[in-house]
Amino acid sequence: DQQVKQNSPSLSVQEGRISILNCDYTNSMFDYFLWYKKYPAEGPTFLISISSIKDKNEDGRFTVFLNKSAKHLSLHIVPSQPGDSAVYFCAATFSGTASKLTFGTGTRLQVTL
Amino acid sequence: GAVVSQHPSWVICKSGTSVKIECRSLDFQATTMFWYRQFPKQSLMLMATSNEGSKATYEQGVEKDKFLINHASLTLSTLTVTSAHPEDSSFYICSAEGSLAGGLSSYNEQFFGPGTRLTVL
Numbered sequence: 001d002q003q004v005k006q007n008s009p010s011l012s013v014q015e016g017r018i019s020i021l022n023c024d025y026t027n028s029m030f031d032y033f034l035w036y037k038k039y040p041a042e043g044p045t046f047l048i049s050i051s052s053i054k055d056k057n058e059d060g061r062f063t064v065f066l067n068k069s070a071k072h073l074s075l076h077i078v079p080s081q082p083g084d085s086a087v088y089f090c091a092a093t094f095s096g097t098a099s100k101l102t103f104g105t106g107t108r109l110q111v112t113l
Numbered sequence: 114g115a116v117v118s119q120h121p122s123w124v125i126c127k128s129g130t131s132v133k134i135e136c137r138s139l140d141f142q143a144t145t146m147f148w149y150r151q152f153p154k155q156s157l158m159l160m161a162t163s164n165e166g167s168k169a170t171y172e173q174g175v176e177k178d179k180f181l182i183n184h185a186s187l188t189l190s191t192l193t194v195t196s197a198h199p200e201d202s203s204f205y206i207c208s209a210e211g212s213l214a215g216g217l218s219s220y221n222e223q224f225f226g227p228g229t230r231l232t233v234l
Contacts, residue, residue: 043225103157
């Protein structure tokens, strides 16, 4: 049972354009969501997060949007840069201590010149 | 930011042998560490939650007698894959939970190690 889904396994975007990565979840108990970036043979690195009390969080070129009614979140990267090429995972959890993360299946982003 | 290391970064072993993977939080204390496994082109799947000084909590479907976890100190957790078989070949990643001074409010952030590639022949 995949509680967090990323339906697009890959995405190709031209440098300078906007990259939009989508994520859907089924468990309405999740109240904290995170995006991680991962390079091959490395551990994930934290990118940005959002609490369920918000619908938008912005950090530089990265913005995460949350639509609780649709159980959907998205990560916008603008402008996209070649260094953004990586696999992006969304993850969900319950806020508080010792909370385990449930990861999506990942989307491979390729930013082309 | 907080640093988590894993050792070894890769290991090749023969079927039937045991392999130990170490996960260390280098500049913070972690009462809770997590072990994940990632198969090619798949998501990270949580295997177990490791709490310092107590038994690990395993996710459904993960054999606790096969994947031994020890969290003896606030900076070290180990995962031992016992009697490894080729189907255990995977990328194993640990994370350590910690809160940074002035960091996120109610969420203790997880910091991930670089992972260990295990290949069982």
